[in-house]
Amino acid sequence: MTYCVGLKLKAGLVLLSDTRTNAGLDNISRYRKxxxxxxxxxxVIALMAAGNLSVTQGVVxxxxxxxxxxxEEDGVETVLNCKSIYRxxxxxxxxxxDVQTRDRASIxxxxxxxxxxxxxxxxxxxxxxxxxLVYTAGNFIEAGEDTPYLQVGEHKYGKPILxxxxxxxxxxxxxxxxxxxxxDSTLRSNLSVGMPLDLCVIRAGRFHADTLRIESDHPEFRxxxxxxxxxxxxxxxxxxxxxx
Amino acid sequence: MTYCVGLKLKAGLVLLSDTRTNAGLDNISRYRKxxxxxxxxxxVIALMAAGNLSVTQGVVxxxxxxxxxxxEEDGVETVLNCKSIYRxxxxxxxxxxDVQTRDRASIxxxxxxxxxxxxxxxxxxxxxxxxxLVYTAGNFIEAGEDTPYLQVGEHKYGKPILxxxxxxxxxxxxxxxxxxxxxDSTLRSNLSVGMPLDLCVIRAGRFHADTLRIESDHPEFRxxxxxxxxxxxxxxxxxxxxxx
Numbered sequence: 001m002t003y004c005v006g007l008k009l010k011a012g013l014v015l016l017s018d019t020r021t022n023a024g025l026d027n028i029s030r031y032r033k034x035x036x037x038x039x040x041x042x043x044v045i046a047l048m049a050a051g052n053l054s055v056t057q058g059v060v061x062x063x064x065x066x067x068x069x070x071x072e073e074d075g076v077e078t079v080l081n082c083k084s085i086y087r088x089x090x091x092x093x094x095x096x097x098d099v100q101t102r103d104r105a106s107i108x109x110x111x112x113x114x115x116x117x118x119x120x121x122x123x124x125x126x127x128x129x130x131x132x133l134v135y136t137a138g139n140f141i142e143a144g145e146d147t148p149y150l151q152v153g154e155h156k157y158g159k160p161i162l163x164x165x166x167x168x169x170x171x172x173x174x175x176x177x178x179x180x181x182x183x184d185s186t187l188r189s190n191l192s193v194g195m196p197l198d199l200c201v202i203r204a205g206r207f208h209a210d211t212l213r214i215e216s217d218h219p220e221f222r223x224x225x226x227x228x229x230x231x232x233x234x235x236x237x238x239x240x241x242x243x244x
Numbered sequence: 245m246t247y248c249v250g251l252k253l254k255a256g257l258v259l260l261s262d263t264r265t266n267a268g269l270d271n272i273s274r275y276r277k278x279x280x281x282x283x284x285x286x287x288v289i290a291l292m293a294a295g296n297l298s299v300t301q302g303v304v305x306x307x308x309x310x311x312x313x314x315x316e317e318d319g320v321e322t323v324l325n326c327k328s329i330y331r332x333x334x335x336x337x338x339x340x341x342d343v344q345t346r347d348r349a350s351i352x353x354x355x356x357x358x359x360x361x362x363x364x365x366x367x368x369x370x371x372x373x374x375x376x377l378v379y380t381a382g383n384f385i386e387a388g389e390d391t392p393y394l395q396v397g398e399h400k401y402g403k404p405i406l407x408x409x410x411x412x413x414x415x416x417x418x419x420x421x422x423x424x425x426x427x428d429s430t431l432r433s434n435l436s437v438g439m440p441l442d443l444c445v446i447r448a449g450r451f452h453a454d455t456l457r458i459e460s461d462h463p464e465f466r467x468x469x470x471x472x473x474x475x476x477x478x479x480x481x482x483x484x485x486x487x488x
Contacts, residue, residue: 004471008466149281154400164480224483231476231483232475232479233408233409234475235479236421239475240471244419244456
């Protein structure tokens, strides 16, 4: 499995993904699940993928190959030259449909699952930060003010903290802490989600992705994880008791 | 859906269940999911059920009808007279198989799911507190020292806090707080789990279930919920930051 979470805030977009992939319990490996496409000063698109790895890699490769082709041919529409981030999400959905049409029957015939989902986050010059979740069928939803985050993969363990602290007004600094705490809870409770992590921050109006690979010995992440464990332990022990 | 959690501690057993049942999103009602069978001073068995309500009610009715029958006939084996709590879990598993054999095909033919799972907790004179999880197929597992809790239903939201604080040595007082916090996180993140709650404590060596129905205006539960929200908010804001 996987856990990826994206936040859409007034200050920009914050994305975090893990890197664990497994084909069964005895075949576990590391794969990057976050992919960035950028035209400096004009547009940035970040994808985070969960589900069948061959499917999501197929989608990313198709998007990249369109970008490569557009450098040589006129009239090739890509996530970097299309008219909006909404349209970019449509292109991701179309690529998902293409891969599903090509591969799904054979994948399922082999007994594996072909489902996949992709978070699409981005901003373009003249637009606003937007955040979408593309499903296996190529359809998608957009994060709004009421629920300014989207998750794919093992999303339940890390949802409570997001529900408690994330609002559109949340600062990027607080948002980064929130996604790391959300991931920390997931890492502790689910073996199929694993370090290292990929963090990406897209500050509104910059059209650039700041990225950070967080290894398991990353000192600030360890501090957050330990400090949170301590907060929970101390806070828990000081809760009022119920008599029965 | 449902959320039920049971802890097996040196000091006894702590059980908590919600009461929300839904047949689709537009048909939501309240049903007790916790059932107690007790022979004062000798044996107590508590069940908590998740999954298809007709199936779990069928299982509980069969167990109760065996108990009723054993008052009039000799040789009827029941969860209250069988030789161990392990055997009681087998009887619950057998009742599950009987109901599945009788009803599963028709339930599935109607497009609904017949899966169900039941937590069986109990202690008998001469034994120790034991905690089992019976699956749809009637097979079951027992909680051990390494993971001294079992959950059914929407278990993921409330798992992180259990992983952090529950050990076999945890006191009953702390354990009650832990299951309430675990439930509180689930209630906030998942609509299919709802108040009121049923709490049950089986103190080791007492062979008796202390029970408490917790309505949404229960003052001590509200205090725990608010105090926990405050702990998380304050602790969260004081976490160290990561710069990117």
